[in-house]
Amino acid sequence: MQSDGRGAEFSRRLAQIESRQPIATGRRHLAVTLTRYYETWLDWRHLVTVFSPALTACECARSGAWGWALRLFDHSGQIHGLHLQLDREAARCWVSMTEGPWLDSVWVCRVQAAVANGCGLDLEWRFHGPLVGSTEAPAENEQNAMVHAIVDQVLATEEQRMQVRERHLNVRIDMIDRDSRLDLGAVDVVVVPQTFTLSDREYVLTRLHDEWIAYPAWCPHMLAPLASATLVGNVVRCPWHGAVFNVVTGACEHEGALAGPLALGPQPHIVERAGHLWAEWP
Numbered sequence: 653m654q655s656d657g658r659g660a661e662f663s664r665r666l667a668q669i670e671s672r673q674p675i676a677t678g679r680r681h682l683a684v685t686l687t688r689y690y691e692t693w694l695d696w697r698h699l700v701t702v703f704s705p706a707l708t709a710c711e712c713a714r715s716g717a718w719g720w721a722l723r724l725f726d727h728s729g730q731i732h733g734l735h736l737q738l739d740r741e742a743a744r745c746w747v748s749m750t751e752g753p754w755l756d757s758v759w760v761c762r763v764q765a766a767v768a769n770g771c772g773l774d775l776e777w778r779f780h781g782p783l784v785g786s787t788e789a790p791a792e793n794e795q796n797a798m799v800h801a802i803v804d805q806v807l808a809t810e811e812q813r814m815q816v817r818e819r820h821l822n823v824r825i826d827m828i829d830r831d832s833r834l835d836l837g838a839v840d841v842v843v844v845p846q847t848f849t850l851s852d853r854e855y856v857l858t859r860l861h862d863e864w865i866a867y868p869a870w871c872p873h874m875l876a877p878l879a880s881a882t883l884v885g886n887v888v889r890c891p892w893h894g895a896v897f898n899v900v901t902g903a904c905e906h907e908g909a910l911a912g913p914l915a916l917g918p919q920p921h922i923v924e925r926a927g928h929l930w931a932e933w934p
């Protein structure tokens with residue numbers, strides 16, 4: 653079991669928690685790979701962006717292959733302490749609420765390879781909360797509905813994100829068809845910024861210093877959406893881990909939380925021809 657040295661302690665705690673009646677349970681098929689699934693759990697840095705505006709900031713006390721311990725701040729100033737424990741051997745993980753209104757609640761998830769259609773994962777989850785039996789707690793059915801709404805939203809958001817990442821990782825540089833080109837429309841009516849797809853990759857078209865330019869719509873690190881990030885001068889800052897990229901040169905000018913610099917990757921040229929704008933490979 654991956655652990656920060658406290659795995660046994662957490663396993664004992666999990667057994668205690670699971671002896672309690674859960675507030676809510678559910679199942680969901682995730683059309684993702686196990687690699688993307690674990691990667692997403694461990695990537696705590698993307699949480700604030702994905703769940704904004706509800707969350708505004710995140711502090712990480714410690715993290716590793718075993719999971720993480722975080723303090724999340726929501727828009728009302730409320731602090732939520734969260735601890736993730738990832739147990740790859742048992743294909744399970746659980747998030748304990750260590751601070752805030754859901755203190756002592758635990759969300760336990762287990763996955764196995766999907767049986768029905770042979771791809772993806774079947775996830776089974778149980779949410780154990782301290783609210784059951786409390787005099788101030790909402791009725792049990794309300795708690796159940798509330799937890800289901802939150803979990804469904806989280807899983808839907810993250811599943812989509814994992815699928816986007818998988819799709820983009822599967823597009824390799826050697827799959828670029830250098831002969832492919834795209835008519836972006838008449839120069840007079842083209843609106844920027846806009847995104848377009850060339851060689852199965854998505855790009856942002858914009859105008860910079862009176863020149864047309866196209867840069868990747870997804871960050872080369874973990875495929876955060878660069879298309880939604882604001883371009884400031886020649887640079888765009890990745891909303892997830894803070895890497896700063898020069899969209900003209902493709903170079904990484906600031907690594908943010910990355911272990912090393914990454915380049916933006918291949919960028920098509922934008923040329924004007926016969927009154928139309930074309931995206932094509934140099």
Ligand code: FES
Binds near residue numbers: 872890895
């Ligand atoms: S996704 Fe990590 S720096 Fe962009």
